[in-house]
Amino acid sequence: MQTYDVAENGLRGLNAALQAQSDETNQTSWEVQNPKGSHAIAVGLDAPIEVTVKGSTGYYCAGMNQQATIRVEGSVGPGVAENMMSGTVVVEGDASQYAGATGHGGLLVIKGNASSRCGISMKGIDIVVHGNIGHMSAFMAQAGNLVVCGDAGDALGDSLYEARLFVRGSVKSLGADCIEKEMRPEHIEILTDLLERAGSDAKPEEFKRYGSARQLYNFDVDNAAAY
C-alpha cells in the first residue's frame, strides 16, 4: 500500500505519482490522505491500480480516468469522473453537479445522491446512483446507461440521444424528446448487471426505462416549440 498525504505534499506530486503507474506496476494499491476538498484529485490516471481517497474532494475528482479503480470515502464536488474512459469510480457519499459528465466509458457509482446534471452529455459511461438525482440530468446524453435507484428531478433526459435511463422512483418531469419506453428482456439484463456491479440490492423489475423519442433528430418546423 502506497500512501500520499495531499495536505503535506501537494496535488502535483500526487497526480504525477499516480499517472506514472503503468500496466505492469506492482504499486497497485494507493491511499490518498487529507484530500480536504482539493480539486482535480487523481485525474488522468491510466493504469489498473486501486486508489482510495480518505475524505471528501472538490471538483473533477477522477477526471478522465482510464483503467483505475478510485474509491472516495466521502463526498465529491462537481464533475466527478468527468469524461471517464474506463475503470471504476465509487463515491461513498454524495456527488455535486455534473457527475460523470461526458464520460465515454467505465462505471461510476454514487452511493448517496447526485445533484443536477448528473450524466450530462454522457457518451458511453455507466452511472449508478443509489439515491436521487437532480434536475436536467442526462441532458443531451448520447450513449451509456444511467441507473437511479431513487427519484429524478425535473427535465430528465432533455434532448436525449441514445443513452438509456432507468429510474426506480418518481420522475418529476421529462425533458424534451424523452419518453418512457418498454422494458424488454435485454434491458433487464443490462440493469441486473449494473446493479450487481454497483452493490445495489434494488430489483430490476422495479425500474422504468426512459429514452429518446427521436423526434428532434432532424429539424421539423412542426417541432419548433421544442427547440
Next chain:
Amino acid sequence: MKDTDQTIPRTLPIQSATFTNPINAEIRRAAATGIYDIRGGGAKRKVPHFDDLLFLGASVSRYPLEGYRERCETSVTLGTRFAKKPIELDIPITIAGMSFGALSGPAKEALGRGASMAGTSTTTGDGGMTPEERGHSSKLVYQYLPSRYGMNPNDLRKADAIEIVVGQGAKPGGGGMLLGQKISDRVAEMRTLPKGIDQRSACRHPDWTGPDDLEIKILELREITGWQVPIYVKVGATRPYYDTALAVKAGADVVVMDGMQGGTAATQDVFIEHVGIPTLACIRPAVQALQDLGVHREVQLVISGGIRTGADVAKAMALGADAVAIGTAALIALGDNDPKWEAEYQKLGTTTGAYDDWHEGKDPAGITTQNPELAARLDPVEAGRRLRNYLKVMTLEAQTIARACGHNHLHNLEPEDLCALTMEAAAMAKVPLAGTDWYPGKAVF
C-alpha cells in the same frame, strides 16, 4: 392638348431601403420552408475593419529599414506564462480551429501540411483529433469544446496546446451545428452520434459555468497534461475587456479573441449577422485588459475574424496582438469558392465568392464536405502547398509594412504607426483620424 395616361409624368419605381430584395427573398424563403436560414462563413455585412486603417510609414522623425536586406523577424512564442513547453512559431499567423466533419479529411490534411511547411500551428475542431491531422501537423492545438465530441486524455496529451473554446466570433453564445448530410459513418463514430441526425453541439460547457469554475477546469487540464502545454481560452468578441481579464484570472496562457467576421461551418444567418462585435472593435479593449493586469506579452493575444492579408496581420499586431489566426482565408487558399467551379456553383443556385452552404456537404471544391467523391477533388499535397505559399506571402507583406515603419520585428509595430480613415475605425482602434491627432473618446486636454 389633353394629358393622357401615357403622357402624365410618373414617379419611378422606388425600392425600399428597408424591404430590400434580399430581405424580401428571405421572407419568402422563410414562409415557404418554416426554417431559419443556415449557412457557413462569417458576417457578410460591411463593418469597420482593418481596411479603415492606414500605416503612416517612415518620415523625417523615423527612418525605415532596407526593404530586402535588413532583417525583420516574424517569430512568436505562445504560452510563456505557465506551460513548460510553449509553442514556438516561425510566423505569427496560425490556422484556426475547424473540425473534421465540417471539413473533409483531405482538407484537414492540407491545413496541417500547409501550416507545418510555413512553420506555424493548426487547430482541431468540434469532433476530436484524427490521426491524419496529428500526423501532418508539426504543431497541433487541440480544441476543448462544450460538446466534448471525441474528447479523450490520450489525444489531449498528444496536443502541443489546448484551446478551451468558450465561444466563437460567428456565434458568441451559440453551439455548433453539423447537419445530417455531413454525419457520415466516421463522423458519427467519432462523435458517438447516430448517423444522419442534425447534430447541434452544446453552447456552454457541461461541467463548468463561470470564471471561477474555469480556473479549476484549467487546473484539471494542467494536472492531466503535467503542466507541459499552453492552455488557450478562445472567446467570441462581445465584451473583450472583461472576457480577457477573466480568462487571465482563470489562468490562461493565451487569449484568442474571434471577431464577428470569423467563420463557422454552419449557423443561423441571423446569429452570424446580428450577434457579436467586429474584429477591429475587440483588439484594443483586450490589450487594455492585459495591460491593466500587467500581463501584456506575458499572456499572448491571438486575434481572428476576417484576417486576409499581410496588412491585416500587421494592423492587428500594431494594435497589440501577438499573433492572428485565419480560417476562411485558409479555406480560400486551399480552393474554396474558386472560379473554376462556377458552373457547379450555378447549379447549386449560387456563384463564386458567395457559396456559403457549407452545411449541405455539396462543396464542389471538396473542402466542406464528407462526400467521398467530392472530397477526392482536393489534392492535400497541392492544397497544402497553396496554403504554405499564401502564409508566406502574408508574412512577406507584413514584413514589408513593418520595415517601412522602421521595425525589425513584427512585434515592434505599435498603434502610433497607424491612423484611421473613418470616425468609426478611429474610435474602435483608438488611433487618430488621418491628418489629425484625435480620435473619438480621446481627452482633448
